[in-house]
Amino acid sequence: GQSLEQPSEVTAVEGAIVQINCTYQTSGFYGLSWYQQHDGGAPTFLSYNALDGLEETGRFSSFLSRSDSYGYLLLQELQMKDSASYFCAARGATNKLIFGTGTLLAVQP
Amino acid sequence: NAGVMQNPRHLVRRRGQEARLRCSPMKGHSHVYWYRQLPEEGLKFMVYLQKENIIDESGMPKERFSAEFPKEGPSILRIQQVVRGDSAAYFCASSSGLAGEGMGNEQFFGPGTRLTVL
Numbered sequence: 221g222q223s224l225e226q227p228s229e230v231t232a233v234e235g236a237i238v239q240i241n242c243t244y245q246t247s248g249f250y251g252l253s254w255y256q257q258h259d260g261g262a263p264t265f266l267s268y269n270a271l272d273g274l275e276e277t278g279r280f281s282s283f284l285s286r287s288d289s290y291g292y293l294l295l296q297e298l299q300m301k302d303s304a305s306y307f308c309a310a311r312g313a314t315n316k317l318i319f320g321t322g323t324l325l326a327v328q329p
Numbered sequence: 330n331a332g333v334m335q336n337p338r339h340l341v342r343r344r345g346q347e348a349r350l351r352c353s354p355m356k357g358h359s360h361v362y363w364y365r366q367l368p369e370e371g372l373k374f375m376v377y378l379q380k381e382n383i384i385d386e387s388g389m390p391k392e393r394f395s396a397e398f399p400k401e402g403p404s405i406l407r408i409q410q411v412v413r414g415d416s417a418a419y420f421c422a423s424s425s426g427l428a429g430e431g432m433g434n435e436q437f438f439g440p441g442t443r444l445t446v447l
């Protein structure tokens with residue numbers, strides 16, 4: 221089967237750095253995407269890794285290791301507005317996304 | 330540039346009725362994906378369509394569910410004879426469908442339709 225595992229909840233304080241891990245078991249793996257979702261609203265694309273290594277986009281960075289079937293999302297200089305659910309998603313051959321279980325990030329003052 | 334549009338945003342149906350969910354992709358996008366999200370869970374892939382073609386329906390339930398993306402007009406997800414277990418948020422996403430592994434295949438999501446079956 222196909223599955224992506226993430227921690228269910230993470231708590232951090234404003235200004236801190238937090239890492240959200242994702243391990244996956246999928247077939248036909250093309251790359252790993254990350255999405256942010258506020259209060260059940262539209263998921264918003266954050267980052268995509270097709271190759272091993274680190275991709276940086278402003279305060280957000282994402283990492284992929286294909287040999288370890290592992291990736292993570294790194295959020296720096298946390299702000300209250302970063303409180304949301306974060307999902308990793310494996311991109312398959314037909315570009316469909318297989319989503320992880322989701323991580324609820326709570327940023328505290 | 331308008332984003333992905335979905336309507337209705339909220340839909341209430343009684344058991345046994347039909348539900349029709351509509352999705353208009355972003356301008357210039359010809360690839361549409363439907364996902365379902367139950368409370369406190371991740372999104373589950375249902376179906377991937379291009380204009381007039383179903384490309385991948387591996388996530389669609391075998392009965393009662395169907396999807397189309399006609400040459401003209403929005404994509405439609407149809408659920409016949411709804412049951413309480415169909416209550417969920419249904420999200421549509423679109424992409425430009427560029428081949429390969431690059432950013433061109435990024436999916437943009439709509440606001441979703443929240444279906445409640447009484």
